[in-house]
Amino acid sequence: MATPPPPPAADTPLLSPDFLRRLESLELVSRKIRAGRMKGDRLSKRKGRGSEFADFRPYTIGDDLRLLDWNLFGRLEKLFLRMYLEEEDLNVHLLIDNSTSMDYGTPTKLRYAKQVAAALGFVGLINLDRVSVETVGGERGGRSPVFRGRPSLPRLLKVIDNIPAGGGGELNRTLRNFSLRVNGRGIALVLSDFLDKDGFEEGLRYLASRNLDIFCIHILSQEEIQPPYTGDLKFTDIEDGDEAEITISAPLLERYQKTLAAFRGTVNQFCTKRGMNYLFTSNQVPFEKLVLGYLRNRGLLQ
Numbered sequence: 001m002a003t004p005p006p007p008p009a010a011d012t013p014l015l016s017p018d019f020l021r022r023l024e025s026l027e028l029v030s031r032k033i034r035a036g037r038m039k040g041d042r043l044s045k046r047k048g049r050g051s052e053f054a055d056f057r058p059y060t061i062g063d064d065l066r067l068l069d070w071n072l073f074g075r076l077e078k079l080f081l082r083m084y085l086e087e088e089d090l091n092v093h094l095l096i097d098n099s100t101s102m103d104y105g106t107p108t109k110l111r112y113a114k115q116v117a118a119a120l121g122f123v124g125l126i127n128l129d130r131v132s133v134e135t136v137g138g139e140r141g142g143r144s145p146v147f148r149g150r151p152s153l154p155r156l157l158k159v160i161d162n163i164p165a166g167g168g169g170e171l172n173r174t175l176r177n178f179s180l181r182v183n184g185r186g187i188a189l190v191l192s193d194f195l196d197k198d199g200f201e202e203g204l205r206y207l208a209s210r211n212l213d214i215f216c217i218h219i220l221s222q223e224e225i226q227p228p229y230t231g232d233l234k235f236t237d238i239e240d241g242d243e244a245e246i247t248i249s250a251p252l253l254e255r256y257q258k259t260l261a262a263f264r265g266t267v268n269q270f271c272t273k274r275g276m277n278y279l280f281t282s283n284q285v286p287f288e289k290l291v292l293g294y295l296r297n298r299g300l301l302q
Helices: 017-023 070-075 110-126 150-161 171-181 201-208 251-273 288-297
Strands: 042-048 052-058 079-088 093-096 132-136 186-192 214-222 231-236 244-248 277-282
Touching: 017 110, 017 288, 070 079, 093 110, 093 171, 110 132, 110 150, 110 186, 110 214, 110 288, 132 171, 132 186, 171 201, 186 201, 201 214, 201 251, 214 251, 214 288, 244 251, 251 277, 277 288
Parallel strands: 093 132, 093 186, 186 214, 214 277
Antiparallel strands: 042 079, 052 079, 231 244
């Protein structure tokens, strides 16, 4: 078995300058908001007073006279309004699971989630999207202000980097609270191991009811995928302190692998049936590859 890399130093930045340069030409894509011709502007299908011309319609009493097309009146001697596509901001919600179980692995699942969130947040900022961060799953919940524009990057990175791990069993509640509060269209990125004793279904069901493009990134550590344990051991649940003494044997590991595969399949099926994008990853997959490869292939980035 390959030796895992050492954990990152406390002062190691979430994103390297080289990787930031590689993200410069990308933008986040929402299937529910069509991209306009100008990079960073999203144009809705609603006709109003934006900057992108859409169509003409006959004038009716009470319409805004400022939208009258006088050149067309000069040719046809009839009053028509110029209609435009309204610009819409793209809201990018970065939902990071900060339960204690995420503070596991090398690098920890939480560190991995932070790096992915930081990368996508940067892409949103440089395209003038509205980016916010919210913690889910843990007892230490919190949400950031809305960030916009490249100058906001240091503040965004600081918020993400300072997210602590703690508690558990709150995934359904925190996702429900977010879903009931969020307004408007946009993208919601959920970064979690989904290892919650109370399940994840209720929270994701609430989230699916909102008018959002949802990407669920399921993160597990390599130690969870292929446990490096043998013999008689005592395991302690790091979230609630429950203990269990078991003997690790080949048949037990085989049953564990089947149970884990079934769990991953359950999360995948639950998300897919509700129109949410699901992507599984190990903390050993370089997060740069996840962002530039897998997420681009899934259509989140272009």
